[in-house]
Amino acid sequence: MTTELQPTTNATNWKKAFATIFTGQIFSILTTAMVQFSIIWHLTETTESAVVLTIAGLIGFLPQALLGPFIGVLLDRWNRKLTMIIADSSIALFSLALGLYYYFGEPSLAFVYLILMVRSTASAFHAPAFQAAIPLIAPEDQLTRVAGWQQMIFSFSTVIGPALGIAVYSATSLGVVLLLDVAGALIANLMLLFVKFNQPKPEVKQQPHFFNELKLGWQTFIQVKPVVTITLAAAIFSVAFMPLAMLFPFMTLSHFERGGYSASLVEAVFSIGMMAGGLLLSVAASRWKDVTYIGFSLVAIGATCVASGLIGKDAFIAFVVLSFLMGATAPFFNGPYMAMIQRAYEPEMLGRVISIATSVMLLASPVGLLMAGPLVDKYGVQMWFFWSGIVVVLTGLFIFVQFKRLQLPETVTE
Template sequence: MYADWKRKFAFIFSGQIFSILTSSMVQFAIIWHLTETTGSASVLMIAALVGFMPQALLGPFIGVWLDRWNRKFTMIVADSVIAVSSLALGVYYLAGEPSLWVVYVVLFIRSAASAFHGPSFQAAIPLIAPEDQLTRVAGWHQLVFSASSVLGPALGIAVYSATSLGTLLLLDVAGALIANVMLIMVRIDQPKQEIQETPSFRREFVLGWKTLISDQSIVTITIAMAVFSVVFMPLAMLFPLMTLSHFGRGGYSASLIEAVFGIGMILGSMLLSVLASKWKDSTYISLSLGIIGITCMVSGMISSSAFWGFAALSFLMGAAAPLFNGPYMAMIQKAYEPEMLGRVLSLITSIGLLCSPIGLALAGPVVDRYGVQVWFFWSGIIVALVGLAMFIRLYGIPQPGEEKQALD
């Protein structure tokens, strides 16, 4: 089953690099184009909502379908839908400026397709890689994602400035096609369904929830992830405000902070790939939360003249992020049977996505009244305490996959 698994991932990640990178380029360029052409905060808010809500709302339910369908075929169809929507919008832009509702519809379709693609990809990984290599593979995936998050906005603006948004959208089509071709060349075996009775969406949905809560280690980390999403996710929007309001610097410095954070993510992903299996997955996650919490707290106390100190702290935050995401995903893939993984992953993804707007709603009034540093400081304390509590809670408890290793 796992013969030539490294070669398979070489094919898969080669294609995903193009797909994720071009999607990142398009996503940033569309938001920049709307900012440049409308200058309306309401337009940007609506664009963010239609690009976010489909994944959050569909997530709890699509897992049932993902576990029924062929995962490789689902990824190909999802990427194809994204490509067709990019093609349609690209043609619109090449012919002339489309109406805003057309842009909203395309963003909605792309988000809905991504809701199927992401969990399908993660649920397929344990069908390809051996269990003791899942953390390493998660590091590879984080590396691809991190590199795309750094290069995507920069390349997107470069291509957008040199050509047009329509040309960039057509480039996204090419990225999806390359990813699909590489995926077609890889064989992914489907997990065998043990229950052969008549499918029932409600029964399978409830079974997904019961399966998720059956592993207490995953439940503990998922609760930590939910708290983390509430307090940390708003910082993605507050970094530029921190640069502007506290340090008194402009757009160049704000983009520099984004780049430094992304470079930290790349190096953190590489470190995870090298050090995978040296410690327990939960230890990496606790360490990640501890580093992120401390760097956020210090950022909330730093003086307005210490911009380069803030840049160094941002680098450390970025480097710590893959130490949470990669091992967490590997733990999930080890904890549950492949035939249940689609449901579990879609539920966990939705929990994180639905917690993020709560944080955004809380952060706005707090920052307006008390300043951006207050959110950095207290969110850092909360994240660090969550990391410490999780380490104490899971210390000495066997992690997913360790029970099997003990029996072998």
Template sequence: MMQLHWKKTFALIFSGQIFSILTSSMVQFAIIWQLTETTGSAAVLMLAGLAGFLPQALLGPFVGVWLDRWNRKVTMILADSAIALFSLVLGIYFFLGDPGLGFVYLILGLRSAASAFHAPAFQAAIPLIAPEEELTRVAGWQQMVFSFSNVIGPALGIAVYSATSLGVVLLLDVAGAVIANVMLSLVKIHQPKPQAVQTPSFLKEFKLGWDAFIQVKPIVLLTGATVIFGIAFMPLATLFPFMTLSHFGRGGYSASIVEAAFGIGMILGGIMLSVLSSKWKDITYVSLSLLVIGLTCAVSGLMSKEAFVLFVILSFIMGGASPFFNGPYMAMVQRSFEPEILGRVISLMTSVMLLSSPIGLLLAGPIVDRYGVQQWFLGSGVVVMLTGLFVFILFRRMESRQTGEI
């Protein structure tokens, strides 16, 4: 009965969240497309990206203190409602007339700030619902939901935008948040008691979270590996279309096939992770994922201009391997910390991961301009493979020491 209860709870949560994540993905792509159509400026797109990214990255280390104080279910509902409210305001503005770029940047920034509360609260709530031994399986479900939404979202977003207007897409985001909040209100999430401090204060509670994080050496190691992975791999999200265009000499249709292959791979990878979650240790999945992702990147960097079909196949494999890194990594984090401090730890780690992406982009730009996009695929693939090998060897040594001590 207990097994059925927690699965039913997640079925309700994920069935609502898929609407919220899907419509948010639609909005994100539709706004970028609208700015591309109306301005044709790379600088405008860069500023829009920063507005939608930096607030979440900068707020992340600090919001965890509040997340561990507040009710996580209520926090998720309020954060999703705030995101929907900002979408509603921008949608109304578009119906009345075209808002200035400054106002669009402001709304993107406010949505990002609200997201800084929603995502970590969701991750910190998962161990309060699922049994510890099922966290990797739940991570597989979550990866599947996110992958499906991120694959379908842009296509639906551009379809609705083309058939109607950006205002309609923004109103659909409001509807998605309402559905998610209704489904979330139907479940019960136990709220852990806040960790006691002699004199409750923001700085002391923040320091407690930081101290708890650095004491768990395996998680510190994995977070460092995640930073290296983010610097090397995340720029590829923007370089896949460039690779299709500049190296293979193909157009937008071919670029969309590559994106679809990667996305479908992620969906199937999430399903596989949920099925195979208990077969191997989490660190084995993480290491193999890095090795497979790195190998497919490196091979992509060595291909001839006639090997586009092989590039599509490698993109599919690369996407399929991704959930085996993200899911087990988060499950390990959720197992390693007490629920009353988990919000702080996850917020801190999320910000570290988010901030690694712009570092990678700053490095990738000049290298790709000078040496070509293939060199970044090859170089990043080698770095990711070495990271996976390093993580696997180091964890094996740590396990051997623990066994020797026993």
């Protein structure tokens, strides 16, 4: 029996649909978190090079950044549930290939990079397809609250992912961790089979043409100036902050001179913070404007980064506390930003709009990654934490000043 997904104010129906989908996604996100941390730690441990880590991050970002706008056109054409299933299955297939390689031997660094690139390409389809489906389920006035739930569930899954990943990695091998990712994807796809998506049908006045649809998506995106401005601010944030996702384990290893379990503790505490922040956002969703949450989040994240760049080698516990605070404020950026987009555009355009917005941020990320690797190897990882924090704080203050009197339109119509 399937659950109909359509705009409704019936609280029981849409919450039941979310429960069904998120149950499967918990397993997928958990095993993905295990794989991501295990690969990063494996590269950290075997190469001890920030350049190798940033190249891995760059390869993980580029396919999503470059293909995003084109994928958005396809997402608005295709069945979103089927797209999610195929994308997740593709990730599982290549995790299986890399897992078998690790099980029988040690693959080359180039092969690891190749698998990361393929997984990133599949993720470029899965993530925006899921985000574009959310407004078909939840009432419009609940989108920010749902974003808080999503952040909380994501954090719950990732809170034990690094610790579990490093435990399985240490006890067995990276190959076994990758094989568990296959199982997670299969469970997520199974749960999706119990849910029916009502794909919106775009009104096309002429024969659809790929590049015309791509152009229409861009024109629709730039109509809402506040979203464009915040997306550009988010791109600056990406340049400064995204390299830190790859450098957290390196900070633990090089600055604090600790091992894999300490690194996984930092990741787990960060995720616990995200879970707490997501819960708080879901409770306080309607108290302030989305841009207020976004500006607050950037200032707070930046402040914790600055503090992390100033602490000494014997202050690991302080770094753990700062990681928690950093995680707790992150949902107040991610959730309201996506809810703002979902609220401002028509559902039939969301695939293109979300993909374009995501691509703008991801295209900025390689700039930070290319800068971070050589600078960290030369000046140390704390330098990047400190100066990236300064940039993020200034970006948050810009949001507060720029949008003091912002009134975002509820929906943009053609």
